[in-house]
Amino acid sequence: MRQHRQNDGALYDLADKDPHRTLYLSVIVQALLDLTKTKKKNEASDITLQRDQAHAWFFTSVGVTCEDFETICLYAGVLPEKIRSFAYEAINSGDSENVRKRFQGLL
Secondary structure, eight states: OOOOOOOOSOHHHHTTTOHHHHHHHHHHHHHHHHHTOOOOTTOOHHHHHHHHHHHHHHHOOSSHHHHHHHHHHHHHTOOHHHHHHHHHHHHHHSOGGGHHHHHHTTO
């Protein structure tokens, strides 16, 4: 089983220099960043769309979107349930500024 470690280094360092795993982890991190963007009055429609798409990607439980999410997690070497739980906590914690740092703690 993969050993989990705490590290404040770059995401690439945490992915054991595996470019494929780094790519899939980056997809998850970008979706987390999109999901946790602070809602602003009169924000651009593309920001709202990105947030909504990220939300659907994390929390849809059936269909192609769910399968895509689970496949990305598999290739990233993380458990989908753990990432969903983290995403839920991230949007409800009010601490969206530290999502990237907290995500590194999952690895």
